[in-house]
Amino acid sequence: MIRTDTVQRGSYTEKDAAHLIRQVLEAVDYMHEQGVVHRDLKPENLLYYSPDKESKIMISDFGLSKMEDGGIMATACGTPGYVAPEVLAQKPYGKAIDVWSIGVISYILLCGYPPFYDENDVNLFAQILKGEFEFDSPYWDEISGSAKDFIKNLICVNVEKRFSCKQALAHPWISGNEASSKNIHGTVSEQLKKNFAKSR
Numbered sequence: 001m002i003r004t005d006t007v008q009r010g011s012y013t014e015k016d017a018a019h020l021i022r023q024v025l026e027a028v029d030y031m032h033e034q035g036v037v038h039r040d041l042k043p044e045n046l047l048y049y050s051p052d053k054e055s056k057i058m059i060s061d062f063g064l065s066k067m068e069d070g071g072i073m074a075t076a077c078g079t080p081g082y083v084a085p086e087v088l089a090q091k092p093y094g095k096a097i098d099v100w101s102i103g104v105i106s107y108i109l110l111c112g113y114p115p116f117y118d119e120n121d122v123n124l125f126a127q128i129l130k131g132e133f134e135f136d137s138p139y140w141d142e143i144s145g146s147a148k149d150f151i152k153n154l155i156c157v158n159v160e161k162r163f164s165c166k167q168a169l170a171h172p173w174i175s176g177n178e179a180s181s182k183n184i185h186g187t188v189s190e191q192l193k194k195n196f197a198k199s200r
Helices: 002-008 014-033 096-111 121-130 145-154 165-170 185-196
Strands: 046-048 057-059
Touching (some): 014 057, 014 165, 096 145, 096 165, 096 185, 145 165
Antiparallel strands (some): 046 057
């Protein structure tokens, strides 16, 4: 699982996160081209192929995945903290729900805690429906503006404005040299341990 492996590595930078997210985007873009929507992307479903630092990422758990094939999807499914607002609003949805989930995963990989959180699901869903999240200080102080811009374009309530996988892959944080090389391992690993120990 990518969260656990992130904590175990002594050095971790934005560049590492961007490299990981690029692999996820490429895999999901391929799925989308085949007409498959995963519908339950989350860190637990992203696995390293091997313990090697250069290991590829594999996407697992296709239990909720569905072929888009021209039909309308409206079934409420997914994991609460990662689910897109249009799913919660019980509106017809498509591939864009996977991109929202990748945005949430990207956020977590850069700070160690989720953009939306509440012990009460009703309050959590209200946050998601409004797309209300912050880049809190001090955890985001060292994170580049490019990373924040990337995330805002994925965690975007307006489906028409939300990036596709291809648009996300073309963003300079992924395709260029805008991801910082500053080591953020200490902050991220501390927050991961604190925030995800309770979710196991």
